[in-house]
Amino acid sequence: MKKILEYIKPLYLRMLIGFLIKLAGTVMDLAIPWILAHMIDEVVPTGDRGAIFLWGIAMAACAVIALLGNVIANRRASAVSRDATRRIRHDLYEKIEHLSARQLDEVTIPSLISRLTTDTYHVNQTLGRIQRLGVRAPILLVGGIFVTMFLDIRLSLVLLATIPFLAAGVILISGKGITLYASVQQNVDGMIRTVRDSVTGIRVIRALSKGDYECARFQKDSERLSNSQIHADTVMAATDPMMQLVLNLGLTAVVVCGAYWVNQGVTKPGSIIAFLTYFTIILNAMMSVNKMFVMLSQATASANRIAEVMNLPEERPAGASIESPIKEGVVFDDVCFSYAQPANGYTLEHISFHLKKGQVLGVIGATGSGKTTLIQLLQRFYPVDSGAIYIEGKNINAMEEEKLHSLFGVAFQSDSFFIGTIYDNIDIGRGLPEEDILRAARCAQAEPFILDTEEGYRHPVHAKAANLSGGQKQRLLIARALAGKPNILILDDSSSALDYQTDAALRNAIRREYPDITVILVAQRVSSVRNADQILVLDEGRVAGLGFHEELMETCSLYQQIAKIQTGGEE
Template sequence: MKKIISIYLKPYYGRMGIGFAIKFIGSVMDLCIPWVLAYVIDNVIPAGSLKQIYLWGGVMVFCSLLAVAFNIIANRMASRVASEATQIIRHDLFARTMYLSDRQTDSFTKPSLISRLTTDTYNVNQMIGRIQRLGVRAPILLVGGIIFTMALDPVLASVLLLVIPILAFVMTAVSRKGMPLYRKLQEAADKFVCLVREDIAGIRVIKALSKMDYEKNKFDGVNQMVITCERNAEQTMAVLNPAMNMLLNLGLVGVILAGAYRVNAGTSEVGKILAFMTYFTIILNAMMSISRMFVIINKAVASGARIQQVLDCEDDMVTVTEGMKAASVNETEAGNKGIVFDRVTFSYNKTEANLKNLSFSVKKGEMLGVIGATGSGKTTLAALLMRLVDVDEGRILIDGRDVRSFEKKELREKFGVVFQNDTIFEDSIFENVRMGRKLNEEDIEKALVYAQADEFTREKEQSEGAMLDIKGANLSGGQKQRILIARALAAHPDFLVLDDSSSALDYRTDSRLRRQLKEHFRDTTTIMIAQRISSVMHADHILVLEDGEMIGYGTHEELMESCEIYQEIIRSQTGADYKSGTEYGAGADHRLGVEYGHGEEGERGGYEKRKGEGRYADPSGGLSASL
């Protein structure tokens, strides 16, 4: 919260000072009205001067108009300062969120970051606005009211002063207890947002499995937790208003009794008693405003701490100078254009390694296929390559440089990437491919052609327009993947990472896509991560992972001879027996046909078309089917 006040409000100190001055004058005008009323009742009316009555009546009207005008101006200035300061806070918070590492994002959790950007910034906005409005006016009315009552009648004012310390004690005690409760409420709200986000995203799965009642019960549990936290916080803070009302009303009763006694004794006047009761009402309203402000401040302090936690989060992936070359990488390899993994070890939880002692190299323009079971570390390899996370041991070289020596923007501009479960945004097809980069229309159209997406995107433009729904809900799985691939290809990257990006493509489209990659991206170093053997068998190198360890590395032919796991994958996906001569490209069967984007028709891999018929292996069952 200190950072918000000292940094984000600093540029507005001048405007806030002017607003405070205007608010001060308006509040003083409010305080003058009861004083003038008392003077008119006790001095002007008994004198019987109609001219004096009109004069002082005009003074009261002038004070009223001035108070209204100044308060409106000050409130408008306060609203502008609050909205502009919050806009900057929200901008910086969003920018910092965008630059958090994957580890930091997982630590905060995405629902919590969403809550900080929305609910927490709203609470801070309310606090900044209220402090400028009530934070100035209420104390002025409170202190000014006490001063004016002391000037009118010190004896009656002393009755009021007896109540003030008790009120201050109650406000302090309740606020001290309420602040932690609001922190718990925010944490519960994070869990609530998390559950709602997951259920809305997975609503089709929930319906398909008829788990609506199960999810409703989960929702009710989290909802009840939020309600309980909210009730505890609100019930605690709800003590303030009744307690203050009771104390101030008791004080008012004391003032009336004491005032009546003093008027009867001739030591006070009726006008002063009326003015005193007006001031007491002003003081009561000021105290009520302060109590409401304490509630807002409690929320804002809890929210401000959560915002500051993100803003103060230091970059855990700083750019470093290149370290010493490891013994396993010679000078020739280190100087090569391409990718080198040098004894790389990484763990997400820092206890159990997700990748272990991984070493290999891929030259510029070559393709590396990465295959392995789910959880074997394929996606982690891509994250390390793009420095979304940092290695624990070893290093990764890009064109002879350690990835940690690049500025993040410089490094990631070298890549075109399609992640698993990547995102389609609610925007046009062209903007989903462009993604804010300096790409012209021709670049985007070519990328759509290369990605085999030009045909259906052209139809969309002609029929229903080129706008896409959130997460590409109006696209099929294969259409989404082709747009995502076009996005990765559009800037002609030096390095292309395709993480299971063709799983929803039919074999013919897959074959055509890889043919386009070979023809138009010869100088692009490609990392092809896949579950399907047909997607990687044509690669220059194939890396086989199991439980984070490299158990095979080489060409398709080499792995067919040396890697049992690779042979097992072949058998499980195609039913082919490498020993009997029916493996890919060998024997008479040619289970996946001919062309898979590698050489002319007749070479291994790919789609075969003979006399209008084609056959492909079914990865799920090892069967063949006619296209």
């Protein structure tokens, strides 16, 4: 909770004002039963109707003040919890945006979604509840006990005898709440993961007739979440009946003892009536305190999960001060990398090449050979384990993240689309000049199908671009990458859905419209990379060949094999 308290500190003054207003309203609530007892025992026997009327007005005034105080204080409490949660959610989202790819892999996307939504919601609810009841309930509890002692010390001792039992029960049960609710949130992560996978892959699931299997997965995760929630709620709910039992036993004792003492003439009837009212107030206050303990346990578990992400260190790769003697283009200098830490075998091993500015590098290899990993390392999504990567002679580790990423235009085979228009999905909030958007769309061979629509560039794009074909999506992604006029264009198998003619036209247009751009082209087809200045052939994370097409056809057996298979030759 320490991290959350940092967000509450700037709001202390607003909270204090709300607490004082709540205090005034709560004191008025406590005064009403005392006034009633005074009227019954002292005023009514005198028969003075004027005094009765005045005391009645006093009771009504107390009731109005209590109502207004509680309403105003509750509204202020909601505003404070809203503002604090807004800042927490904003900072958490910003932190998530700057997590490294390795940290995202460790925490997982579903867990981050859960922390950003349900965990912040629990914190919001608890902050509001503590402000609404954190003053009122303790004051009603302590004040009720104090007033009852003032009314009748003997009856108060009967009441006080129940307090140790109540406190012991609440502390014992509430202590287990943090662990229980942390387990619940972990199961929430699991269910979100299953739902996310099922929704994003709904077409594949239907195509493979795996709906029943996915339903069974969801049912299993749902039952696991339900069981953990029920277990936590059952344990925490045990405090309510326990408190009611103890307090009702105390209330019975008060009635029995009070009746006996009234009969003996040592206690007045008005005191008994007031005592019963105060006993009810104390019971409700204890129930409220218990609910705060329950919510605090849940919020503490959520706050710890939020703080776990907020406290993740910024990953800054080492070796940033070293510069390359080659001051032009892109250089991979004996790069090794493994996703597993510590490394248990490298995903990429001893990768070295130099790509001059304006050249095209084709990267080809079997699935799992490390092609996508190569471009992720170039963008510093992951830090290399050894070796170094340089752009224009500068180690990418020494570059500011925003500046580094501004050098790239990237188009993946399957990437995100947003609800909006075609123009919006090319621009994606960058505010690019319109001529750059149109030029990129023409170069990406997207303009013909865009102009075929009635709205043109204002044609709506549905969720996940469901109203576009695979080839149309890929052309828009390439246009998005080109629109920012990047220094380095990365095309990660982004033309797989294009026919050979469109693919060739795309490559020629890039050379013509963006002659100075450096292109890294990851592809499965030899026809897509054969005209590249260099072709890097990867095999299980190692360099199997590096050169131009004709050279590799003579020297690289793996490249020869791929080319023969794709052109109909025998293996």
